[in-house]
Amino acid sequence: MTVKTTSLDSKGVGELKKFVENLGLDDSAEAREGALIEVLHKAQGIFGFLPSEVQELVASELQLSLGHVYGVISFYAYFTTEPKGEFEINFCTGTACFVRGVGKVIERFEELVGIELGEVTDDGRISLGHLRCVGACSLAPVVMVNDKTYGNVTPEMVPEILADCQ
Amino acid sequence: MVKIEEIPLDRLTSQDDLLRLAESLQTADVDKTAIQILVGMSTCGRASGAEETYAIIKYELEKRGIDKTTVELVQTGCVGLCHAEPIVEVQYPGRRRITFDKVGTARGRRIVEEVVKNIDGKEVYSQGMGMGIYTDQTRVALRHCGVIDPKLLRSYIAVGGYQQLAKCLFERTPEEIIQVITDSGLRGRGGGGFSTGLKWGFARKAEGAPKYMVCNADEGDPGAFMDRSILEGDPHSVIETMTIAGYAIGSSIGYIYARAEYPLAVEHLRKAITQARKVGLLGKNILDSDFSFDIHIRYGAGAFVCGEETALIHSIEGRRGEPTNKPPFPAESGLWGRPTNVNNVETLASIIPILENGADWFKSIGTEGNSGTKVFALAGDVKNVGLVEVPMGATIRDVLYGLGGGSSSGKSIKAIQTGGPSGGCIPASEFDTEISYENFVKLGSMMGSGGMIVMDEDTNMVELAKFYLEFTVEESCGKCTPCRLGTKRLLDILNKLLAGKGTAEDITTLEETGETIKASSLCGLGQTAPNPILSTLRWFREEYEALIQDAGAAVCYEIDAEACVGCRACAKACPVDCIDGKVKEAHVIRQGECIQCGACEKTCKFDAVIKRTV
Ligand SMILES: Cc1cc2nc3c(=O)[nH]c(=O)nc-3n(C[C@H](O)[C@H](O)[C@H](O)COP(=O)(O)O)c2cc1C
Numbered sequence A: 001m002t003v004k005t006t007s008l009d010s011k012g013v014g015e016l017k018k019f020v021e022n023l024g025l026d027d028s029a030e031a032r033e034g035a036l037i038e039v040l041h042k043a044q045g046i047f048g049f050l051p052s053e054v055q056e057l058v059a060s061e062l063q064l065s066l067g068h069v070y071g072v073i074s075f076y077a078y079f080t081t082e083p084k085g086e087f088e089i090n091f092c093t094g095t096a097c098f099v100r101g102v103g104k105v106i107e108r109f110e111e112l113v114g115i116e117l118g119e120v121t122d123d124g125r126i127s128l129g130h131l132r133c134v135g136a137c138s139l140a141p142v143v144m145v146n147d148k149t150y151g152n153v154t155p156e157m158v159p160e161i162l163a164d165c166q
Numbered sequence B: 001m002v003k004i005e006e007i008p009l010d011r012l013t014s015q016d017d018l019l020r021l022a023e024s025l026q027t028a029d030v031d032k033t034a035i036q037i038l039v040g041m042s043t044c045g046r047a048s049g050a051e052e053t054y055a056i057i058k059y060e061l062e063k064r065g066i067d068k069t070t071v072e073l074v075q076t077g078c079v080g081l082c083h084a085e086p087i088v089e090v091q092y093p094g095r096r097r098i099t100f101d102k103v104g105t106a107r108g109r110r111i112v113e114e115v116v117k118n119i120d121g122k123e124v125y126s127q128g129m130g131m132g133i134y135t136d137q138t139r140v141a142l143r144h145c146g147v148i149d150p151k152l153l154r155s156y157i158a159v160g161g162y163q164q165l166a167k168c169l170f171e172r173t174p175e176e177i178i179q180v181i182t183d184s185g186l187r188g189r190g191g192g193g194f195s196t197g198l199k200w201g202f203a204r205k206a207e208g209a210p211k212y213m214v215c216n217a218d219e220g221d222p223g224a225f226m227d228r229s230i231l232e233g234d235p236h237s238v239i240e241t242m243t244i245a246g247y248a249i250g251s252s253i254g255y256i257y258a259r260a261e262y263p264l265a266v267e268h269l270r271k272a273i274t275q276a277r278k279v280g281l282l283g284k285n286i287l288d289s290d291f292s293f294d295i296h297i298r299y300g301a302g303a304f305v306c307g308e309e310t311a312l313i314h315s316i317e318g319r320r321g322e323p324t325n326k327p328p329f330p331a332e333s334g335l336w337g338r339p340t341n342v343n344n345v346e347t348l349a350s351i352i353p354i355l356e357n358g359a360d361w362f363k364s365i366g367t368e369g370n371s372g373t374k375v376f377a378l379a380g381d382v383k384n385v386g387l388v389e390v391p392m393g394a395t396i397r398d399v400l401y402g403l404g405g406g407s408s409s410g411k412s413i414k415a416i417q418t419g420g421p422s423g424g425c426i427p428a429s430e431f432d433t434e435i436s437y438e439n440f441v442k443l444g445s446m447m448g449s450g451g452m453i454v455m456d457e458d459t460n461m462v463e464l465a466k467f468y469l470e471f472t473v474e475e476s477c478g479k480c481t482p483c484r485l486g487t488k489r490l491l492d493i494l495n496k497l498l499a500g501k502g503t504a505e506d507i508t509t510l511e512e513t514g515e516t517i518k519a520s521s522l523c524g525l526g527q528t529a530p531n532p533i534l535s536t537l538r539w540f541r542e543e544y545e546a547l548i549q550d551a552g553a554a555v556c557y558e559i560d561a562e563a564c565v566g567c568r569a570c571a572k573a574c575p576v577d578c579i580d581g582k583v584k585e586a587h588v589i590r591q592g593e594c595i596q597c598g599a600c601e602k603t604c605k606f607d608a609v610i611k612r613t614v
């Protein structure tokens, strides 16, 4: 199967192919299917999201049907077929964070950024999303900006956090 | 004198090899004259700034030209005192550790200064915190967390690591091991509470090959983080125990299913697996015995239902993580239809101490039918947020007020929630209950994985029930109808009640629908999804009823055009979108569509929403 990869960054494509190669999978369906989620994680890490070109690439590398790949992507909340913002702001909506008032924090972000949870700003700079318990419940409510964790966040701290997103 | 880091880590080819290595590591450790400064570097520590603290301490030591032989800087896992992070401990050779809480950069500098002033240890700087919380616990599963350096295999071997694996491989038969675990009364800490020994026995007896040993590290209950702490702080113990389990059930392939939200845990596991393989403690012919076992990591991708073992198995296979009917149980037909044993992280972490000390020792902790200890993750409105490990049979009150330090807000504690989205709440009147699987179920909740969310009197229990229900509605995999549609229906009713439009009949419908979903759902997710509602109804029914009474009184809301600044906050808060108005212009409520829920009044920061009785 030849795959159209023109719209994908060729460096990224190379990196993903190398990654699959290094997994050293044997030809069994068990091995190829079993590697799918790991490969999708890697692909999302490289390309930021999983558009159809990436799905086709993954399917062909692992010799799986596109339907199977898409079925898996759509099942798991972590995988996204839409691009996220350059600054991915994620709120923990676990119980500790709920009890400690993450709701008010989310409202403040929505108000100041002007988008709602699950959306990306038009310039692609900021997206708002949510995660389930990052395991730092002592710092509830927790907000993650890309890999950085902000703890004990209050609505008053929101402008400061947004100032870091430049 | 030999230094620990100079002791070579070559391939170990016998039980004696491992014993000798452990001995030389221990001798080097005892001979050590260096003062250790330990920095807790788990997720909660890092999120509180432990990396900066570590960097400043390192810088201050280097600036003074102090090397490792005098003061050694060590990274450890989580001691469980998460509210006190970043935590730094100072260990003078042969003395008790001194613990310092909330060490920012200034305090970090101060600690270095004081330690350097007292290199001889005559006048120990001890402005640390009390150690009560730490010592009142019975640490079995958490025994190494915060004590060893999780990134160093030497550190684990020095505390006796892998000795039980060697003993099992060379001195014990699989049947003997299974017998000890069965006799100990250990029950699954992942929530089910099934006898671990019996489960291993089923997997051993099951026909089919290869067999698989799976570690469930999905820790889906939002608000529970004991498995994370063990994986980050003591990864080798999970690997050693999985290997022992593999030997016991006759499996040579292990999988750890780790959730995507725990990158640090995965990093430590990977490191540990590589280290263990390198010295022959994992992989082909472990310690040159006939037994081979290897472990692969598989990743979750944000689906709660994948914590359920049949769904987890499908996810490892690289499919959609949908559960299937049991029986057949995984022991018979699991991964790729072959015999599979699934155990939770905390369950595994309890096993080596049992092998070391015997079944009777484990039974002597805890109560009849509930042996050993349980780790709880305290969070919410409680002073000491963190992990506590207590003997089964301790009371909820011991945990909350003894170790937890009581309410963090100064207001009284109203209830706790246990068991996550599958569990329920337990009101303050029942806090003298002894902790056991059965007692939690009697109270309408469940043990679950050990998340314990503390709520003070300000918490609205109907809102809490709604929070969990939204969770299950989102996480329901959709495969079976009672769960997919039933939970949605429950949520609609809750929303109606909260909007002030409920009737007494709605409360009855909640109960009836809840019972139906419990009876007819496919997997544990649906079978337990109504619990948060049913238990809040049981203990806090008056909060539901108050919502109905409110519905009876006729009120209306209006916006005072003078006071309104046009911030749109109320319009966003309105669940039925009945507030019009542009930014910076006064808003208006369309009375015909208003459901009198009062959300606008609560949201407005300018007191511009007026409530009137009509
Ligand atoms: C909806 C649902 C979610 C679950 N989530 C987890 C989990 O996150 N971690 C876990 O260890 N067990 C979880 N379980 C329990 C597992 O199905 C299984 O019983 C457990 O992993 C067995 O290990 P144990 O016997 O050592 O407890 C969950 C069960 C259900 C029904």
Ligand code: FES
Pocket: A092, A093, A094, A095, A096, A097, A098, A132, A133, A134, A135, A136, A137, A138, A140, A141, A142, B222, B223, B224
């Ligand atoms: S609930 Fe937010 S970090 Fe655990």
